[in-house]
Amino acid sequence: MRIGILELREDPFIRDVVSALSGAEVEFLSFRGGVLPFPHQYRVVLDRLSYCHVSLRELMKSLSLSGTYIINNPFAATETNKLIDLIISDQIGIPHPRTFVLPGKTSQDECGQVIREPDWDTVAHDIGFPCIVKPFDGFAWKDVRVINSLEELQQTYKSLEFHEILLVQQLIRYKDYYRVFCINKKDVLPMKWNPKPLGAGEYIYSDEAENAPVRQVLAEQTIRLNTALDLDINAVEWCIDEEGRPWVIDAFNEVPEIAKEKIPVVYYNWIVEKFAACIQDKLDSEERNKTLLLPTVDPIKSLAPFYPPPH
Numbered sequence: 123m124r125i126g127i128l129e130l131r132e133d134p135f136i137r138d139v140v141s142a143l144s145g146a147e148v149e150f151l152s153f154r155g156g157v158l159p160f161p162h163q164y165r166v167v168l169d170r171l172s173y174c175h176v177s178l179r180e181l182m183k184s185l186s187l188s189g190t191y192i193i194n195n196p197f198a199a200t201e202t203n204k205l206i207d208l209i210i211s212d213q214i215g216i217p218h219p220r221t222f223v224l225p226g227k228t229s230q231d232e233c234g235q236v237i238r239e240p241d242w243d244t245v246a247h248d249i250g251f252p253c254i255v256k257p258f259d260g261f262a263w264k265d266v267r268v269i270n271s272l273e274e275l276q277q278t279y280k281s282l283e284f285h286e287i288l289l290v291q292q293l294i295r296y297k298d299y300y301r302v303f304c305i306n307k308k309d310v311l312p313m314k315w316n317p318k319p320l321g322a323g324e325y326i327y328s329d330e331a332e333n334a335p336v337r338q339v340l341a342e343q344t345i346r347l348n349t350a351l352d353l354d355i356n357a358v359e360w361c362i363d364e365e366g367r368p369w370v371i372d373a374f375n376e377v378p379e380i381a382k383e384k385i386p387v388v389y390y391n392w393i394v395e396k397f398a399a400c401i402q403d404k405l406d407s408e409e410r411n412k413t414l415l416l417p418t419v420d421p422i423k424s425l426a427p428f429y430p431p432p433h
Contacts (some may be wrong), residue, residue, distance in 0.1 A: 123165030125401060126151045126227040128172060136170070137395070138139055142398035147406065153181055166404045170377050172196060190294045191404045195411040198352040199376045204289060205258045210350050216343050218370050219292040222249050224256070224279055226287045240279070240282045246272050249290050258287040261375070263319040268293070294369050296361035298333065301325070302340050303378065304348045305355050306400040310341040311392055313385075315359065321379060327386040332356070339368055344424035347373055352412050354400055405428070 124147045131150050141147050160181075167185060169192050172178035183198040191385045200212075208409050211218050222245050225237045255278055256266040260287065263280075267277045275290065282288060301315035301323075314326035331338070347370070357378035359371045382390055 123147075123164060124149055124406065125233055125405060126164040126167035128167060128178065129170040133170075134382050136168075138327070138382070138394045139168075139373070139398050139401070142394055143401060146402070153248070159183055160188045163317065163355065165191070166193065166401055168193050169196065173199070173377055173425060181320075186413065188411065191407075191409055192411055193354045193401065194356075194376045195352050195354070195413075196415040199410065201375050202376075202380045203259045203350055203372065204256070204372070205287070206369075207351070208289075209364060211347065211370055211373055213348055214350055216347060216370050216373075217368065218373075219254070220249055221292070222290040224288040224290060242272060242276065245290055245412045248290055251275075252293050254291040254293055256289055256291070257282075258289050266319065291365070294361050294363055296369075297364050298362040299371075300337075300342045300360045301361060302358045304344045304353075304358065305393070306346050306403060307345060307354065307398040308397045309345055309400075311340065311389060311396075312337045312340045312344075313389055317359065325385050327389075333362075336362055336366065336368065343368065343370070354404075355397065425429055428429070 125143065127136060127140065127148060127150045129150070131137075149164075149402045164185065167182065167190050169178075171180050179196055179200060182192050183200075186192045186196055204224065208221055222240075224240050224245075230259060241279075243375050245364055251272070252268050252270045253275070254266065255269050255275065257264070260266065269278060269290075296321065299315050299317055300302050300312045302313070303311040314328050316324040316326060318324070340360055344356075344360075346353075349357050349360060351374065353374075353376060355376075355378070358376040361371050362368055379394055380390070384392070
């Protein structure tokens with residue numbers, strides 16, 4: 123069975139992953155449409171593009187239901203965002219900043235009767251200032267802002283209320299910040315990270331023995347989180363406060379940027395090696411993506427009294 127790649131051919135990371143998949147039959151994907159159900163021609167598809175186009179996302183779901191293993195699970199990736207991730211983190215005991223949701227407004231009158239002005243007194247009391255404001259579905263630190271007063275928060279809300287669901291979060295004053303790659307829900311690489319907006323963040327090389335107890339906690343918690351989210355590759359962002367406690371800041375990044383020129387070479391080689399191993403692992407297995415949509419009975423047998431067998 124073949125491996126499908128949904129990514130641009132010229133992407134350097136993908137070229138390195140394909141090189142590491144020695145002996146495997148690999149094909150870059152393109153779509154012209156087709157008859158349903160899709161032929162089960164790929165055992166595994168590595169998906170790094172469907173997040174940016176709804177038709178590609180739905181095609182990945184269709185392939186998954188036809189028996190192809192998609193990395194990452196398109197059903198899991200569709201359902202998660204910063205709000206859902208925080209709720210899941212809370213349920214499995216992973217600490218996160220106190221968070222208040224500011225609902226996005228609508229110009230439609232019937233919804234306007236339900237979505238009301240936030241309780242600003244509660245926000246000020248429970249979250250405090252300064253605080254962090256960010257979109258619930260943001261990425262790359264886009265539109266993440268530090269807010270210093272209630273008036274500033276209200277102004278920010280008014281400027282974005284018809285466009286975004288906003289999260290207001292407790293500001294964690296941190297001494298260390300980590301970006302932790304997790305691959306195949308078992309291989310973990312904590313890297314020190316200097317977060318900056320719009321892809322300008324920087325990785326900082328550090329010895330594995332540095333902060334070893336903290337790194338161990340981050341590894342264990344990250345595996346738990348990715349197992350709960352059902353993601354085969356993810357980059358989770360954590361900060362370590364001044365008392366040494368870890369807080370998850372960003373739990374979901376289904377297509378983490380893996381730029382060869384930005385990552386220390388030892389880290390980059392680790393990611394390529396583990397990512398290729400994950401793909402090979404799925405290629406050699408009969409595992410399928412988890413989804414509530416998969417039938418629990420044989421559809422042919424269950425419909426036999428009503429429909430003739432297919433040609």
